Amino acid sequence: MGGEVIHALRDVSLKINKGEYVAVMGPSGSGKSTLMNLIGALDVPTSGDLVVNGLNLSGQESDTLADFRNLTVGFVFQQFNLLSRTSALENVKLPLFYARHLGSINAGERARKCLQQVGLSDRMHHDPTQLSGGQQQRVAIARALVNQPSVVLADEPTGALDTKTSVEILDLFQQLNDKGITLIVVTHDPEVAEVSRRNLLFRDGRLVDDVSMARR
Amino acid sequence: MEMFKTISIALVALRLNALRSFLTMLGIIIGIASVIVMVSVSSGSKQEIERAIDRLGSNMLTIRPGTSTTGGRHGGAGSAAPLTEGDITRLKERFGFLEGVSGSLSTSAPVVFGNSNWTTGIIGIHADYIKVRQWVIEEGRNFTDREIRSGAKVALVGQDIIEHLFDGNPSVGERIRIKNVPFTVIGTLQEKGESTFGRSLDDVIFIPISTARMRVSGRSSRGVPDMVGNIYLTVDLNRDIRIAEEELVEFMRELRKLAPGAQDDFSVRNFSEFIRARNETSSTLGLLLAATAAIALVVGGIGIMNIMLVSVTERTREIGLRLAVGARRRDILMQFLVEAVTLCLIGSFFGVVIGVGAGELVQRFSEVPVLLNIPIIFIAIGSAAFVGIFFGFYPARKASLLSPIEALRYE
Structure with a gap:
């Protein structure tokens, strides 16, 4: 309590290339979620530089960060975080609503395509409560993809799903990565670590291991 | 971000909590409805007052003989020397700005026509009286100065007389008897309705003032053969009536x-x-009522603020998510502000409907005059929007300042 300063992350120097599929691992409190929040511009670093897609996120205006979150990254959460009593289609359209630079695009059309991509063409007008956990997570993934981001950030995406559904979601991730989308997945799940191409291991706020896997 | 979309989001959010939205709106509905009813009633009675003043003539002054004071002892009303024809002549000579001057000598007497009779007010007047008191001759003509001077036995009759004495038949040219003196009706007076005190103004017969003195009132006694009762006069409208009043007092002294x-x-x-x-008291009361209604509106606004705070807390995760997918702080601020304003505007719409309806009912089923003016409806709607912005701002700002991480983590 009091004035004690806690460093969630320190002395981390890291480069992730375009098109990589990275699993971020580590015990609770190791700083892996903080890393993801920083990359996704949900949080700003107290010190140090963080450049994503050419933009240095340190010291940016909140509007710039909002636009960055809108256009450059897509989030997938453990608890899906879908708007309740709102159809799958409307949920997927949400980021487009805040997309200022896109001008007049057909939001409905684009959202439909993304739902097709995650295999939910027949569930577009269902509310989240009418969907299974796996389907809800697919809606969330479609939402993350709708603004065609450079990076998709996923925080324990399979944490709330059973094994079989997890495998489906991981297959979907694989397909996305094959299309060139950079994937950064925070996870406890060894399955995820296995399918990714690079594992980052964090402990007590420090990057302790960085292992690249052979391409399968 | 388009305002249209923001409004549609607000409508969806309000519909998802329809009952709560309605209950919150109720405060605004009641506030707006009561503002409209109160203001309508108060402007209705104000209009009534103005009409009464118009009927009376806003540039009219009355001179009455007052009480005499002898050795510190006040006599009764009218105990002072009466006003006379001489006073009228001198007033006319002295003040060029008088538009009309007339004496008025009233009494009450039975009037007979054929075999019907009616007791009514008989007022002896000068020809100017018609103009000064804003009467209109409906049929026939006014008295001539010659008739006034010579004490001609001619009369002007009010609508009540036509109804009661002549059974609604044409009366000009007929002969009536007032205190057994025969008079010829030379004109009729247009209806004036009731006075502010609720007495019919049309139950009256006018005769030349000299005739009244000689033949009817029988009060040329007390050694004043040319008394005129009260004097009514109108002042040039360009003249300040208060200054004219002071000058008159000075001259009369x-x-x-x-x-x-x-x-x-x-x-x-x-x-x-x-x-x-x-009527100042009644308009003060009206203002007070309107102020109370405005307080109701403020209370309604506090209700809005309360529910918006609850809504922001409930939707913390939603706010976090919106921030995560790219909403700017201003977008969140606008979302909740628009929601509060929409709530108020929908409420004010119902409030206006209810307020106008209630005003209509008051008018139909009570004596209270109601004047619904269109501007007040817009003022009401405008103030509801203001209430929405004012009381919606704090919760909306609170929402917009949430940290995205904490909001997303909120359980």
Whole structure:
């Protein structure tokens, strides 16, 4: 309590290339979620530089960060975080609503395509409560993809799903990565670590291991 | 971000909590409805007052003989020397700005036509009286100065007389008897309706003032053969009536040879001022009621603020998510602000409907005059929007300042 300063992350120097599929691992409190929040511009670093897609996120205006979150990254959460009593289609359209630079695009059309991509063409007008956990997570993934981001950030995406559904979601991730989308997945799940191409291991706020896997 | 979309989001959010939205709106509905009813009633009675003043003539002054004071003892009303034809002549000579001057000598007497009879007010007047008191001759003509001077036995009759004495038949040219003196009806007076005190103004017969003195009132006694009762006069409209009033008082004191410092033994009255003053209390009350209604609106606004705070807390995760997918702080601020304003505007719409309906009912089923003015509806809607912005701002700002991480983590 009091004035004690806690460093969630320190002395981390890291480069992730375009098109990589990275699993971020580590015990609770190791700083892996903080890393993801920083990359996704949900949080700003107290010190140090963080450049994503050419933009240095340190010291940016909140509007710039909002636009960055809108256009450059897509989030997938453990608890899906879908708007309740709102159809799958409307949920997927949400980021487009805040997309200022896109001008007049057909939001409905684009959202439909993304739902097709995650295999939910027949569930577009269902509310989240009418969907299974796996389907809800697919809606969330479609939402993350709708603004065609450079990076998709996923925080324990399979944490709330059973094994079989997890495998489906991981297959979907694989397909996305094959299309060139950079994937950064925070996870406890060894399955995820296995399918990714690079594992980052964090402990007590420090990057302790960085292992690249052979391409399968 | 388009306002249209923001409004549609607000509508969806309000519909998802329809009952709560309605209950929150209720405060605004009641506030707006009562503002409209109160203001309508108060402007209705104000309009009534103005009409009464118009009927009376806003530039009219009355001079009445007052009380005399002898050795510190006040006599009764009218105990002072009466006003006379001489006073009228001198007033006319002295003040060029008088538009019309007339004496008025009233009494009450039975009037007979054929085999019907009716007791009514008989007023002896000068020809100017018609103009000064804003009567209109409906049929026939006014008195001539010659008739006034010579004491001609001619009469002008009010609508009530036509109804009661002539059974609604044409009366011009007919002969009636007032106190057994035969008179010829030479004209009829257009209907005036009721006075502010609820007495019919049309139950009246006018005769030349000299005729009244000689034949009817029988009060040329007390050694004043040319008394005129009260004097009514109208002042040029471009003239400040209050200054005219003071000048009149000054002149009347001279005429009546009152020593400086002695009390006036006459009174000059400005009736429109009198009515205004008499009704000041009622318009103050009206304002007070409107203020109370405005307080109801403020209370409604506090209800809005309360529910918006609850809504922000409930939707913390939603806010976090919106921030995560790219909403700017201003977007969140606008979302909740628009929601509060929408709530108020929908509420004010129902409030206006109910308020107008209630005003309509008051008008139909009570004596209270109601004047619905269109501007007040827009003012009401505008103030509801203001309430929405004012009381919605704090919760909306609170929402917009949430940290995205904490909001997303919120359980």
